[in-house]
Amino acid sequence: MYDFKKIEKYWQNYWNKNQTFAAKxxxxxxxxxxxxxxxxxxxxxxxxxxxxxxxxxDTVARQKRMEGYNVLFPMGWxxxxxxxxxxxxxxxxxxxxxxxxxxxxxKAQIEELGISFDWNREFSTTDPEYYKWTQxxxxxxxxxxxxxxxxxxxNWCPKCKSGLSNEDAAGGVCERCGTKVVQKEKxxxxxxxxxxxxxxxxxxxxxxxxxxxxxxxxxxIGKSEGAEINFEIENEKEKIKVYTTRPDTIYGATFxxxxxxxxxxxxxENKIKNMDKVKEYQEFAKTKTEFERTExxxxxxGVKLEGINAINPFTNKSIEIWISDYVMMNYGTGAIMAVPAxxxxxxxxxxxxxxxxIKVIEGDTTPYIGEGKYINSDILNGLTNKTEAINKMIEExxxxxxxxxxxxxxxxxxxxxxxxxxxxxxxxxxxxxCGWQPVNEEDLxxxxxxxANYEPTENGESPLAGIDTWVNTVCPKCGAKAKRETDTxxxxxxxxxxxxxxxxxxxxxxxxxKDALNYWGKVDWYDGGMEHTARxxxxxxxxxxxxYNIGLVPNKEPIDIRTSHGMILGPDGExxxxxxxxxxxxxxxxxxxxxxxxxLYEMFIGDYEKDAAWSTNSLKGCKRxxxxxxxxxxxxNDQKGYTKESLAHKTIKKVTNDIKSMKFNTAISALMxxxxxxxxxxxxxxxDLRLIVHLLNPFAPHITExxxxxxxxxxxxxxxxxxxxxxxxxxxxxxxxIFQVNGKLRGKETVNINISKEEMEKIAKENENVKKFIxxxxxxxxxxxxxxLVNIVVK
RNA sequence: GCUUGUGUGGCGGAAUUGGUAGACGCGCACGACUCAAAAUCGUGUGGCUUUAGCCGUGUGGGUUCGAUUCCCACCACGAGCACCA
Numbered sequence: 001m002y003d004f005k006k007i008e009k010y011w012q013n014y015w016n017k018n019q020t021f022a023a024k025x026x027x028x029x030x031x032x033x034x035x036x037x038x039x040x041x042x043x044x045x046x047x048x049x050x051x052x053x054x055x056x057x058d059t060v061a062r063q064k065r066m067e068g069y070n071v072l073f074p075m076g077w078x079x080x081x082x083x084x085x086x087x088x089x090x091x092x093x094x095x096x097x098x099x100x101x102x103x104x105x106x107k108a109q110i111e112e113l114g115i116s117f118d119w120n121r122e123f124s125t126t127d128p129e130y131y132k133w134t135q136x137x138x139x140x141x142x143x144x145x146x147x148x149x150x151x152x153x154x155n156w157c158p159k160c161k162s163g164l165s166n167e168d169a170a171g172g173v174c175e176r177c178g179t180k181v182v183q184k185e186k187x188x189x190x191x192x193x194x195x196x197x198x199x200x201x202x203x204x205x206x207x208x209x210x211x212x213x214x215x216x217x218x219x220x221i222g223k224s225e226g227a228e229i230n231f232e233i234e235n236e237k238e239k240i241k242v243y244t245t246r247p248d249t250i251y252g253a254t255f256x257x258x259x260x261x262x263x264x265x266x267x268x269e270n271k272i273k274n275m276d277k278v279k280e281y282q283e284f285a286k287t288k289t290e291f292e293r294t295e296x297x298x299x300x301x302g303v304k305l306e307g308i309n310a311i312n313p314f315t316n317k318s319i320e321i322w323i324s325d326y327v328m329m330n331y332g333t334g335a336i337m338a339v340p341a342x343x344x345x346x347x348x349x350x351x352x353x354x355x356x357x358i359k360v361i362e363g364d365t366t367p368y369i370g371e372g373k374y375i376n377s378d379i380l381n382g383l384t385n386k387t388e389a390i391n392k393m394i395e396e397x398x399x400x401x402x403x404x405x406x407x408x409x410x411x412x413x414x415x416x417x418x419x420x421x422x423x424x425x426x427x428x429x430x431x432x433x434c435g436w437q438p439v440n441e442e443d444l445x446x447x448x449x450x451x452a453n454y455e456p457t458e459n460g461e462s463p464l465a466g467i468d469t470w471v472n473t474v475c476p477k478c479g480a481k482a483k484r485e486t487d488t489x490x491x492x493x494x495x496x497x498x499x500x501x502x503x504x505x506x507x508x509x510x511x512x513x514k515d516a517l518n519y520w521g522k523v524d525w526y527d528g529g530m531e532h533t534a535r536x537x538x539x540x541x542x543x544x545x546x547x548y549n550i551g552l553v554p555n556k557e558p559i560d561i562r563t564s565h566g567m568i569l570g571p572d573g574e575x576x577x578x579x580x581x582x583x584x585x586x587x588x589x590x591x592x593x594x595x596x597x598x599x600l601y602e603m604f605i606g607d608y609e610k611d612a613a614w615s616t617n618s619l620k621g622c623k624r625x626x627x628x629x630x631x632x633x634x635x636x637n638d639q640k641g642y643t644k645e646s647l648a649h650k651t652i653k654k655v656t657n658d659i660k661s662m663k664f665n666t667a668i669s670a671l672m673x674x675x676x677x678x679x680x681x682x683x684x685x686x687x688d689l690r691l692i693v694h695l696l697n698p699f700a701p702h703i704t705e706x707x708x709x710x711x712x713x714x715x716x717x718x719x720x721x722x723x724x725x726x727x728x729x730x731x732x733x734x735x736x737x738i739f740q741v742n743g744k745l746r747g748k749e750t751v752n753i754n755i756s757k758e759e760m761e762k763i764a765k766e767n768e769n770v771k772k773f774i775x776x777x778x779x780x781x782x783x784x785x786x787x788x789l790v791n792i793v794v795k
Numbered sequence: 796g797c798u799u800g801u802g803u804g805g806c807g808g809a810a811u812u813g814g815u816a817g818a819c820g821c822g823c824a825c826g827a828c829u830c831a832a833a834a835u836c837g838u839g840u841g842g843c844u845u846u847a848g849c850c851g852u853g854u855g856g857g858u859u860c861g862a863u864u865c866c867c868a869c870c871a872c873g874a875g876c877a878c879c880a
Contacts, residue, residue, distance in 0.1 A: 212875090215799065219876060226880080244880060257880090300878085326878040336880045344796080345878050368796095410879055534875075604820070606807055611873085618807065621820050627835090666809070669819035676819090738815050743861040745815055769847085783860055789814055793860045 002630050004594035008702040012114055020718050021065075021073065021116040025504070026519050029070035033520050034061050035499055035559075037528035037536075038076045041102035042083055046109040047576070048602065048614065049529070049568045051586045055599045055699075056565065056608060056664065057527050058115045062698035063659050065116075066722035072520060074502040075110065075117040077103050077124035080131075081491040085422035089454045095422045099126055109587055114595050114701050121505045125424075125494030130501065132445035133511035134494055135427040137547070138416075139438045142428070144550060146192045149436070152415055156184035156460065183286055186460070188417040189426060189487060196542050197221050197409040199556075203541060209562040210609075213533045217541075220534045222410025227394050228333060229403035231256060231310040234318060236271070240264055240310060243332030243408060246339065247397060248389035251377040252360040253337035255320045256310050257302065257349065259329035260285040265305070273307035278323060285325040300326060300349045312337070313402050314378065324349065332408055344368060414539070416490060421454045421463040423488030431475035431482040440476050446484070462486045495536060496543035499523050499558065511552075523559045530564040537562065563662060566611040568602070573613045584614050596700035597623040603664035603699055625672055626703055629692070632675065633711050637683035646732050647677055648691055652725035655695045664699070671696050686713055694723055739764045740791040741773040757784045764790035 015021060034057045039050055061073040079099040088095040103124065110117070123130050141147045159179040201221055204214050226245035233240065240258065244250075258264065260282045269275060281303040302324030309318045326345055327336055340350035341359040350357055360380075362373040374380040374389060379396060383389045397403040417426070425446040427439040439446055449470045454463050464470060465486040475482040497511070504516035528536075537559075544558040569575055570582025577583065589598045601619040605612045642648035651674050658667035674692055678684050690713040693704035697717045708717055732753060737760060739747040747767040751760070761782055764770055770792065777794035784790050 212799065216875065219798065222876085222879065224879070242880080246880080324878090326880090328879070331879045333880095338880085343880070345880080348878090408879075410876090530874075604807090610801085612807070615807070615821070618821050624835095625820085665807090666819080669809075672819055736815080740814085740861075743814095743859090748815070772847090781860060783814090785814060789861090791814080791860055 001627065002703070002706070004596065004703065007706045008112070008114060008595050011702045011705050012111060014705075014716075015116070015718065019120075021061075021071075021118050022120055023072040023074075023118045024070055025516055027070040029068060031072065031520055032064045032069040033072045033522070033524045034064070035074070035502075035523045035526045037526075037532060038078050038495070038498060039106060040078050040081060040083070041099060041106045043087065043098075043102055044578075045105055046586050047568075048584050048586050048589075049565075049576075050110075051113055051598065052568055052602045052605075052608075053527050053529070053565050054110065054113065054115045055602050056662065057525065058117075058599075059603065059659055059664065059698040060525065061116050062701060062718070063656075063722060065718070066697075066720060068721065072121075072502065073117055074121040074505075075115075075119070076122050076498060076502070077106070077126075078491070078495050078498070079103065079124045079126040080423045080489075080494055082420065082422070085420060085454055088422070094450065095454070096126060099124065112590050112595055113586065113599065116701075121502050123501065123505050125498065128445045128447055129508065131424040131494065133501070134424050134489065134497070135439075135444050135446060136441060136511060137497060137543070138424075138489065138493070139427060139441065139444075140550060140552070141191055141546065142438055144546075146195075146546060147416065148190055148192070149187050150190050150413075151185050152188045152190070153183040154186050154188070154415075155181045157181055184460070186417075186419075188415050189485075191414040191416050191542075193414040193542050194409060194411055196545055197223065197411045199545055200411070200538065200541060203545065203557050206557045207562070208560050210564075213537070213562050213564065216534045217538060220411065220538055223407065224409075225405070225407050227397060227403055228406040229313065229337070229397055231313060231337065233268075233321075234309045234311060236268065236308065238264060238267060240321070240335050241333045241403075242335045242337045243406060244337055246342070246390070247393040248374070248377075248380060248386065249339040249342050249360050250312065250314050250337060250393065251380070252339040252341045252358045253312050253315075253319065254340060254350070254356045254358055255322060255338045257322045257324050257327045257336050257338050257346075259327045259334040260323045260325055261329040262323070262334050264335075265323070268305075268308055271307050272305050274303070274305070277303050278305065281323060300324065300345070300352050302326075302349065302353065304353070313400070320355065322349070322353070330412060331410065342368070411538075414542075416493070417487035418490050419460055419462045419486075420488055421448070421451070423490065424493055425464065426485045426487050426489060428485040429473055429476060429482045430485065431478060431480055433480055434475055434477045434482075436485075437475055437477050437482070443476075462488055464488070492536065492539045496539045497547075499526070499540070500544075500547075500553065517554055522555050522557065525561040525563070526559045527563045527565060530566070533562065533564050564609060566607070566609055568605070569611055569613045571614045571616070576614075584616075589616075589619065593619060593623045594626075594703075596703045597626055600626065600668060600700050604668045606665060608662045608664060625675065626700060628679070629675055629696070630703065630707065632678050632684065632692075633689060633707060635678070635681065635683050636686060636689060636711060639683075639685045641685060641687055642691065643681055643684055643688050644677060645729055647674060648688070649725040649727075649729040651695065652691070652723045653727075653730055656722070656725070659698060668699060686711065690714055691723060693717065694720065735787050737763075737787065738789045739767050739770050740789060741770060742793055743791060746770050746773055753787060755786075757786060760784050760786070760790050764792065 036053050036057050057073065061071050064071045084095040084099055087098050125131060138147065157179050201218060201223060204217060224245055226243060227247040228241050228243050229247060230239040230241050240256065242256065265278060272278060302322045305321045305323065308321055310321050312319050327334065338346040338349065340346040340355065340357045342361060358376055360375060360377045362375050371386045372384065374383045380389050380392065394405050425448060427444060427446045429437050429439060431437055449467055451463060451467055471483050471486060473482055473484055474480065500512045503520040504512040507513055540558060544553060545556055547553040548556045567575065570580065570584065572582050574580055574582060586598060597619060601622040604622055651670050654670040655667045658664065671692060678688060689711060690708065693707050694717055697704040705717055708714065714720060734750050735753050736748055736750050738745055747769045749763055749767065751763065761784060774792055774794050779792060780795050781793040782790065
């Protein structure tokens with residue numbers, strides 16, 4: 001047999017030595033930019049899921065190169081973030097050393113897979129040469145008024161004295177120590193992402209994302225159209241503004257609910273008679289975590305504001321005002337008009353607290369919002385069309401000057417601060433006299449200092465706050481004593497623009513040169529995990545749209561096609577995890593079966609966009625295919641051309657198209673069919689063999705090159721042009737047609753492809769079995785589809 | 796709850812614009828080789844049955860000469876969002 005380890009090593013060295021996969025900036029060739037999500041280099045090493053994504057786009061990359069494109073297919077490391085920091089805290093080593101080690105492991109594992117990355121462009125988000133430009137771009141946000149500081153509630157672990165991301169606070173407890181998470185108010189840097197809500201929806205039109213990815217984006221942005229309406233408070237000047245998508249139901253608004261944090265409460269504190277109860281409820285709401293608010297509190301809670309009432313502007317009736325945590329301060333106006341007859345939540349609330357329910361839409365089954373004839377609604381009475389009613393109501397609201405049409409988005413501004421050590425320092429300085437000042441651009445990067453302790457401080461500040469020599473600096477504006485911002489950027493920062501840096505990774509004058517931007521343009525195809533199609537993709541698009549708006553990049557949308565691969569599950573069908581003991585390590589598979597077999601299997605496993613359970617037996621099947629391919633060379637004869645002309649052209653066509661449409665499994669299946677056919681033959685030609693190894697090369701690049709070399713079939717495949725097919729030659733001279741009687745299969749026959757309809761009918765009627773089914777019956781109709789079938793309809 | 800996918804043999808999965816359902820692979824069974832096993836090779840493999848046939852793509856209906864494919868209703872599973880007014 002063959003020594004796959006030796007072969008794989010040989011070709012990996014060959015590609016490296018010849019710089020086969022180096023992309024060339026400004027090449028005459030047409031460009032194609034393929035991108036996979038750069039990994040977080042964890043200590044666990046490469047996952048078979050990484051291998052799936054990398055192999056998939058590697059297959060595309062290798063095909064594209066053979067088709068004559070200048071392909072950019074880069075790789076790097078997204079290495080800032082909590083896990084490295086925690087590892088450092090535990091083991092008392094600098095995160096940068098831990099990251100260095102992990103990158104080494106990851107890179108070795110990717111290299112042994114034979115992925116055709118252009119390693120010349122490799123970088124890590126933690127390289128000062130890289131994060132210098134992340135900081136520089138943050139300053140552009142700041143200088144354009146897109147970054148601001150605001151008080152925000154964050155998840156807080158009182159024991160670890162640390163802010164936690166929503167992921168780390170899942171289930172309402174600190175992931176690290178299990179302590180109950182509370183909400184704590186903290187000043188945070190924010191990016192004005194909500195300004196871009198509409199653009200981020202609109203921009204999707206300029207992309208070729210799949211439907212589900214687009215919907216994911218739209219869903220996350222959460223656009224809704226409605227109206228803002230002012231409700232007067234009885235005997236007060238103050239008004240409460242509500243947001244509603246159903247102003248047409250206003251005649252049914254029998255009470256009002258405001259968020260517990262609503263500012264009107266403090267303003268009218270001395271008018272509210274039960275302020276102690278209100279305060280108690282506010283405290284109660286505050287201690288509830290996000291988790292409890294959504295998961296546990298199915299039962300509605302709330303407190304009525306005694307002593308003040310609002311006026312429904314259309315019924316002119318006095319209505320109660322309640323506070324409840326089912327109304328959020330951070331959406332809409334933090335206040336709603338409650339229409340219990342036609343809103344499920346309002347209905348639950350009204351039922352619990354015995355509040356009047358007035359129906360305004362006939363036939364609408366409480367408690368769901370619906371459509372029907374308007375009743376009890378004065379100016380709307382008699383209408384039946386929802387849109388018409390809403391429009392009429394908005395007109396009326398405008399006329400009375402009590403409100404206006406309003407569009408709201410769920411998308412909020414991006415909380416950009418982290419109280420952690422292992423992130424890009426935010427390059428701002430606070431001066432008592434001048435306030436916040438950006439660090440001079442020529443002083444970037446603001447380097448992370450070497451410190452002995454990475455733990456967060458007592459009051460939850462980043463560990464950076466404890467390093468006086470680093471914190472104390474001078475004001476870039478006035479030169480007086482000043483302090484550095486000690487918050488760092490979130491993990492998402494570095495990954496929001498890394499695809500731009502690949503175009504020009506060594507540039508120390510600009511984040512990327514104009515020439516490189518103009519040449520490479522958009523990412524043509526970006527593949528990654530489904531878990532990143534919402535947030536990461538949105539952040540990256542937002543970041544790029546901002547750069548576009550200030551004239552730094554040529555395209556508003558940075559990515560053309562986005563695809564998402566399914567997960568690879570353990571053999572038990574469960575998500576792979578150490579605790580379940582179902583983890584498959586790609587390195588072990590490569591050791592035992594070779595990189596080509598692993599690659600082939602991962603592409604053959606099934607629908608690329610769906611999850612799939614691991615099966616080592618199926619992997620063995622792919623290995624078996626490669627073993628048979630290796631042996632088929634024993635059958636070579638001296639003849640030229642293809643032994644099976646139409647099979648050859650058909651297979652070229654199928655493999656070519658299937659790779660482009662990510663139907664890797666059927667491409668491989670076609671090649672298996674081809675090999676099976678070669679097996680049937682006594683001998684095959686060199687052209688036959690060259691063709692199958694050529695078509696298989698993007699999937700199994702090592703063994704195919706080796707076979708090509710072994711039998712002197714031609715130039716190395718990676719330096720050859722992709723095979724072309726002739727459409728005319730994909731058609732066979734004969735075809736099998738079927739005979740049906742009343743739509744049921746009754747016979748078949750192989751005929752010449754050019755046979756006429758009349759002849760087809762004749763052959764069908766002569767078929768013995770068909771005769772049996774049509775004798776003594778009246779023929780009603782005969783349907784003939786050339787090259788396919790004859791269907792005789794009888795009565 | 797809303798949005799969105801997906802339902803095909805024992806398993807992963809194939810099936811142009813509606814036109815032979817189950818390609819390809821795994822598994823399994825039998826056979827060859829072997830003292831034996833593994834590996835390899837060969838044959839078979841949706842179910843029920845008598846060559847021929849009947850039933851079969853989640854369930855029920857519809858359109859059609861013909862439906863895995865199109866339409867309607869329902870069921871199940873997965874994913875995303877989730878008290879968003």
